[in-house]
Amino acid sequence: MALRRTWAVALFGVDGVLVEIEADVRKGGLPNVQLLGLPDTALQESKNRVRAAVQNCQEDWPKSCVTLALSPAALPKAGTSYDLALACAVLAGAEQVPAHRLESTVLLGELALDGRIRPVRGLLPGLLAARREGIRRAIVPVEGLAEARLVDGLDVLGAERLSEVVDWLREQGELVDGPGEVVSRRTESPEDLADVLGQPEARWALEVAAAGGHHLLLAGPPGTGKTMLARRLSGLLPELSRQEALEVTAIHSVAGELSADAPLVADPPFVAPHHSTSVTGLIGGGSGLARPGAVSRAHRGTLFLDEACEFGPQRLEALRTALEEGEVRLSRRDGTLRYPARFQLVLATNPCPCAPARDADCHCAPQARRRYFGKLSGPLLDRVDLRVDMRPVTAATMRAGGRTESTDVVRKRVSRAREMAVRRWASRGWQTNGEVPGPVLRREFALPEAVTALLDRGLDVGALTARGADRCLRVAWTLADLDGSERPEADHVAAALAFRERRLA
Structure with missing residues (x-):
């Protein structure tokens, strides 16, 4: 012995x-x-x-x-x-x-x-x-x-x-x-953006979100394509790098969601929890040492909250730290764990509880509309860069089906914009404009006063918070990348500001 x-x-x-x-x-x-x-x-x-x-x-x-x-x-x-x-x-x-x-x-x-x-x-x-x-x-x-x-x-x-x-x-x-070649887990046939009828503003917002890694809110009547658009965001994102794929695969391994035949997650994940999910299911947790939640399983991909106002304030407010810091820290009896959670948030919601096909048919009192949309708090919305009102679908829109751009066409523009951002931030380790801290944009990449005049006025009159101004700058840089410009112009800043000025109730 x-x-x-x-x-x-x-x-x-x-x-x-x-x-x-x-x-x-x-x-x-x-x-x-x-x-x-x-x-x-x-x-x-x-x-x-x-x-x-x-x-x-x-x-x-x-x-x-x-x-x-x-x-x-x-x-x-x-x-x-x-x-x-x-x-x-x-x-x-x-x-x-x-x-x-x-x-x-x-x-x-x-x-x-x-x-x-x-x-x-x-x-x-x-x-x-x-x-x-x-x-x-x-x-x-x-x-x-x-x-x-x-x-x-x-x-x-x-x-x-x-x-x-x-x-x-x-x-x-x-x-x-072991096997000689490791197979990646890839989406066989990404859903095509050409399937979405009309909605030019929302399609443009989706392209900007994909190019810069920005968060997106889609608000409008049911049946206007909010879910269809959200599900097509992953098809616009580039394939994960080897290091990013290992990060994502490690999280899915801990969650027990890997395929035995093709374990490597090479495509950006798409996670869409039901609105009845718990805070633990959304953020992570459990007895003993906590398990990863939906925000971590969506790392380097998309977290889609359909019917966002039905999630309730407690679950929605739990997202705020993850959106700001890109990770979740869970303290439990057996210790504190850290899970990466750098995802793109897409919120979809109806404008009111009755959710009519047209605003003119709404029977909700103004207080009911404000109370319904008020479930999305100001601090949470302040972290959402792009806000879009969806248009009702008309007969003319249905007849014009098939005239919109496909995912492949839009992805090429997104890839070019991302390449510009990668070259700009390569020395600092950032991949997208959405990751860049505000102080860097304001000090080291400051824009002329003539370019940021609208932004400055919004700050002066209280229409923007400091965080909101920083996020507008990030979107402006993304718009410049999509246009092929070296630096944002006044039009880019104005367009970025317009994305935050949607009607909330």
């Missing part, structure tokens, strides 16, 4: 910490198993899962005192991904398998009672953390091989059963190697 160790990973959001698992198997004492290191309930139960899996693989469980210590000891451990590492640590401590192959090898997987290795969430962020700590090899469930192969510089092996890992440790068998 001896003291042996294996390696696993503890996940805190999308950040991982390497965990050393020590197994002390003593010759004397009463047979029992002690698990140390702040395990949660699921991890405490692993003692019984691991013992049954070892015995059902025709291996002997030590008839003595087994002490398993997970270090760092003061770090809470949660989940079932430690099972495989615990089983191998016990077998190595009992000298039933050699320990030399366990050095610099991280093991992740949940064990079934018959010895099968089940997939676990968070493989990608866990293996990225292991690689940072110098780990050179990983053993994962076969179902997670494609996801694990996204991590470069790591020798990844897959196993279906604990017995296969035991044979590999004894050098009596081989494990499954």
